Amino acid sequence: MATDAASARAATVVYVANSDSKEIFVFKMNAESGELAVVEKAPATAMVFFLATSPNCRFLYASLRPNPHAVASFAIDPMTGRLTHLSTVPVPDPISYLATDKAGRFLFSASYAGNKVWVHPIGPQGVVQTQPSQVIPTQPMAHSVLPDPSNRYVFAQILGGDVIMQFTFDAATGMLSPNTPATVQTKAGAGPRHLVFHPNSRFAYLINELDASVNAYAFDGASGTLTELQSISAMPPGFQGKPWAADIHVTPDGRFLYATERTSSTIAGFKIDGDTGKLTALGNFPTEKQPRAFNIDPRGRFLLVVGQLSHRLTVYAIDREAGTLSKVKEYPVGQSPVWVEVVDLP
DSSP: OOOHHHHHHSOEEEEEEETTTTEEEEEEEOTTTOOEEEEEEEEOSSEEEEEEEOTTSSEEEEEEESSSOEEEEEEEOTTTOOEEEEEEEEOSSOOSEEEEOTTSSEEEEEETTTTEEEEEEBOTTSOBOSSOSEEEEOSSOEEEEEEOTTSSEEEEEETTTTEEEEEEEOTTTOOEEEEEEEEEEOOTTOOEEEEEEOTTSSEEEEEETTTOEEEEEEEETTTTEEEEEEEEEOSOTTOOSOOOEEEEEEOTTSSEEEEEETTTTEEEEEEEOTTTOOEEEEEEEEOSSSOOEEEEOTTSSEEEEEETTTTEEEEEEEOTTTOOEEEEEEEEOSSSEEEEEEEEOO
16 A cells, blocks of 8 residues: 555545446546546447556556456556556456456456356566466355465455355465365355455455345464454344345554445445454445445545446545445446545556
8 A cells, every 4th residue: 555645645536437438437536535537438349347456556457248248458547547458368257356366467356157266467567467377166155266465375255155254375276276165154144255354464355245244353473374253233123124245355554444235325334443354333334335345545534436327426425434425426437336446546
């Protein structure tokens, strides 16, 4: 993460993937007020779903659907954040998540429909290469995959199997190998979806889609393994609808965690105990209709969430002491927004 001084000088850019209108909105963000201004609406050749940026914020990767399913590589203009299309490579199945390794040399993908994760090399010019270097079958519904902060381990969340797969990662070759143990079991029927790490690298947090629970884990950086500490609900108290949780993020200072729940159209907030990693609920905040994705700016001052059915993005200010959210402004975006990236330009 950039230092506060570097972040203060850098331009902050927001990317929103709009699946049904086949475009990526590019906004410039005012780092002080949180307000946004449209830079461009970059067209995609197909429905665009999930995004990932390279660690140096010079490239953006987007998953495209339907047939042929593909990954598109874009160069990011360092002054404006505008996108220049570099290449599009086909993939065997629709992608449900993208993440690069910490060096930006490999792209990890998970496929919910294809029941697999795979690894693509990224060329020196930031372009995803045509042939994957590894394809790994999983139990049904692989939902996400990402490396740990050290870049030595990789974790894949498998919704249909109720497991987190634990891998060791060779950063030189890009190869994944099963760790010991190879999996961590979640509660039956929980439906693990997305995992995030605490900035101190001692804890990790999982959002479960099907019961809207959040699991807190201790992370052993030496062995690369997770041990469950706690499970807590992200549903509003007393809400009777069927849980359908979506996304999860931790503030850069490690004090607060947020998760979206689509049925109730709320954001659940939690305070993190920095010593134990455990969570205390702060409450649920009403938000955009069917909030599939959100993100937090690099300074931890603002939370940005999109509503897949409202076709809007709302910016919230995060209270640095209490963790509560207050609305700054909302913006129209494209049709069916499903992903948000917030980065400081290099």
